[in-house]
Amino acid sequence: MSLFRKKNVEHMLQASAKGAGLKKALGALDLTFLGIGAIIGTGIFVLTGTGAVQAGPALMVSFLIAAVACCFAALSYAEFASTIPVAGSIYTYSYATLGEVIAWIIGWDLMLEYGLASSAVSVGWSGYLQSLLSGFGVTLPAALTAAPGALPGVHTLFNLPAFLVMMGITALLSIGVRESTRINNIMVAIKVTVVLLVIAVGAFHVTPANWHPFMPHGWNGVFGAAAVMFFAFIGFDAVSSAAEEVKSPKRDLPVGIIASLAVCAVLYVSVAAVVTGIVPWQQFANIGHPVSYALQVAGEKWVAGFIDLGAVLGMLTVILVMSYGQTRIIFAMSRDGLLPAKLSKVHPRFATPFFTTWLVGIFFGLIGALVPLNVLAELINIGTLAAFSMVSVAVLVLRKTHPNLPRAFRCPGVPVVPVLAVASCLFLMLNLAWLTWVAFMVWLVIGLAIYFLYSRRHAHLARAPQDR
DSSP states (O other), rough: GGGGGOOOOOHHHHHHHHHHOOOOBBBBHHHHHHHHHSSSSSSTHHHHHHHHHHHHGGHHHHHHHHHHHHHHHHHHHHHHHHOOOOOOHHHHHHHHOOOOOHHHHHHHHHHHHHHHHHHHHHHHHHHHHHHHHHTTTTTGGGGGGOOOTSSTTSSSOHHHHHHHHHHHHHHHTTTTOOOOHHHHHHHHHHHHHHHHHHHHHHHHGGGGGGGSSSTHHHHHHHHHHHHHHHGTTTTTTHHTGGGGGSOHHHHHHHHHHHHHHHHHHHHHHHHHHHHHHHHHHGGGGGGGHHHHHHHHHHTHHHHHHHHHHHHHHHHHHHHOOOOOOOOHHHHHHHHHHOOOOOGOOOOOOTTTOHHHHHHHHHHHHHHHHSSSSHHHHHHHHHHHHHHHHHHHHHHHHHHHHHHTTSSSSOOOTTHHHHHHHHOOOOOOHHHHHHHHHHHHHHHHHHHHIIIIIHHHOOOGGGGGGGTO
16 A cells, blocks of 8 residues: 555645745735736647647637636646645645555656646747747748758758757756746736737638638547647646735635636637638648737738737746746655655755756757647647546545545535546547557656656655655
8 A cells, every 4th residue: 555655634734834934915816917927828829720720710619628627627726725735736735635656647747747838838939939030031040940840841850949948948947036926927918918919900800701611620620629729728727836825715716716717718719719710720730820920911910020029028937937847846756755866956056956957958948849849739738637637536535535624715516526627637638649648658657667666665755654
């Protein structure tokens, strides 16, 4: 049973209380802005083109399906975040409820999510930067503009802008630069303004005939696109991770999570309607900047340029948040003994996990430079969907094992909502490509091999009393 040894929830809460020093200054509006800032990025600015090719104008429905699946998982997430407000996110929650091996699998999944998410956003950032530079007559050598095979008929070797932006963000994180609330809100304002501008200007150029046929590939295309568009909503977990700094977690956490998801869902559906109404869906194939492309086709070049600039600036915070989350998950797992101690070593001057930050930064920077965006998006989604399924199960387990534990927020409709969350996530997972499943299974096998060869024996719980 050592595979399922668990951290003691009461001890975790006591340790958290002793070390608590964070000011409870965030309200529902702050959390909503935080969520929107983390969510809006490559999903809307780049993957809209991929989704349009797969689902046609019915991409609007795909966005709604993905939003509903996220909503179910988010409610379970909110209960954990407000009940066990400690470092480590889903990984820590699972360690306390489902056991060590499940926590390891979820932590391993989160490494895939955060790491590949930062890679994917860097690729999207590269596409918009190149579009922006082309407006000034600046073009890069074709070989350095995309990953091998990313552009059919074009000889590409390495996505240089994607790699360089990852190195820049890694450098910032390694020396301890933090994203302030003011900067986050500015970035949110820029991104939301850009999206609203697309909707306001693009609406006048919509040709309803482009929406027919609405589902060119039937429901299979809609569900397949929803499985990919799920990536567009990843980031709401940044809201729940702020639980310790929320004035009223019971009220503000669910409001922040649901409000940010709702706002982004409305914006996404509106943008999907506009861009597929301006440009026939078939024309989005191999377009790395579909939103600005649609405005270029409409003849609104000044708006397209503003969109490129807003996307370039807005995506930087998403890369920063995802890269930060990646290093902190590894830091938490290393601190528990599941990974080598060097990965949780803090730099004496910068007070950051310096080695870990550069290790993952270079690794996922190279992945962003060498792997096409559509492959990255599907790999991110399957890892995240698996993790969200497990956290929904964990809510049910915690209700059973700790029924009297004080809960600042209770997921409504238990057990129905968590079960719907699991069902929704599994359904979307089944609509991903078979090659994605193969890659995911390979990732899990590698992770389990590391667990059984190293982590199980070196875990702190292996050298301490059970239920520490």
